Amino acid sequence: MSSKISRDTLFETTQNVLNYSNQEKKRNFVETVELQIVLKNFDPSRDKRFSGTIRLRYIPKAKFTVCVLGDESHCDEARANNIPAMTIDDLKKLNKDKKLVRKLSHQYDAFLASDVVIRQIPRILGPGLNKAGKFPTAITHSDSLVQKIEEIKSTIKFQAKKTICLAVAIGNVNMSVDELAANINLSVNFLVS
Template sequence: MSKISRDTLNEVVAELLKGSQEKKRKFRETVELQIALKNYDPQKDKRFSGTVRLRNIPRPNMKVCVLGDQKHCDEAKEQGLPFMSADDLKKLNKDKKAVKKLAKSYDAFLSSDSLIKQIPRLLGPGLNKAGKFPSVVTHNDSLTAKADEIKATVKFQMKKVLCLAVAIGHVEMSQEELFQNLENSALKSLLDSDTMENTAITSRADVTQMILVQKVSKGLRWTEVANKLGRSKEWTTAACLEEEAVAIVTFFNLPSQCLPWLQTVPYKSQPGIPSDPALYRLYEALGVYGPAMKELIHEEFGDGIMSAIDFKFNVEREPDPNGDRVKIIWSGKFLPYQRF
């Protein structure tokens, strides 16, 4: 950006608008920014994707549908926005063709915070696969403002070709509006590979890493995060379950595409022996004392297992003259084996 002067950008925008007036089309022409990347190997370097919010709306005809509760549906109706209720979504019955048709019918979706956690259950993974998982809206937000925010947000993706292309406006915008989109948002955001919005999210582990980065950058302790969410520090550290996904995304200011990953069922464990020293010691302790724990559980409760679903644990510091000790308490519901 420092190599391109403001005067040069202004001249380019003015020339572009002049050309569009001299050769008018029967449709509204889109203004697209193309960036050629140098010294970047798409075969070796990480491909990235993300979103950029522009100062002025580049696509005013973009269709945004509200998936809302009763209040949001009423508000959407008053403001002339398309909407669907939970009952409307249930009628689709997770039919892949119907969900695919819904995804194609709109450019983006908004969802009530009270409804968004039900989207995967009601529609399956269809919207997420289409790259149109809804953005969250609360009753404190203006639907029109949220819709305009989405309309001002454009997506980009780094593929095999060393060129990024993104729509930054249209020829009916003023020179100043196009210039603002070009200078203040598009180039700076696209070339900032460190922003979270520019990060391609391909797994739940990616979201976990983003949470850890935010935690460190904000100087937070898990106890502080837990207090904000109204949960124990142990539960908060271990779980980002479906009903808490929206709170986690909001608290850590994560992109909305993190929501579906936080709503997936957590994996049971990583295969192989842990390489992390702290995890390895826990693995070692379970290897040494696990058989004894199993025998004692069976002796006390009978033949069965301890649940890791109906489960809680606590980590405490235990003072000791020879050095503080780590005290871990596990509490899981006993599940007897069914005889049949």
């Protein structure tokens, strides 16, 4: 696979980052490794803004929580796999209360919703989840819940808005050099293409 970054440079810098965070400056939590990119010859006011998602080979965030908003069968499957789940009745108890919806959106990193339930979410919860950028991803009964969650955990999103800088989480300090380098390589190649 061709790359825009030389393999030696990538492995050397990745090793330096991991050594610094694991030996020299050890923290009491798992640090996230973030890739920051400055776009040259790009004027956000003139040029077209872009966004894109890519699935990484390894899950970047250690503690990524997903909640299932679903019908009975999806909620039962989620509970069987120790995944937090809420039914329509649980959502109706929030009663469009902005504070409760905001609290729910802060509690989880992403949401999955049954294809039957997803149409009712804006009516039941209001715009809270959408404003937080956490509108649920649809799941059907033929999808495997565990596989869909793994897919969401390993997907990152690039968005160029009004600034020329992009920042995206691509790993954590508990990953090996090879895993982190593979994630960096994938994301840089995706951005360049």
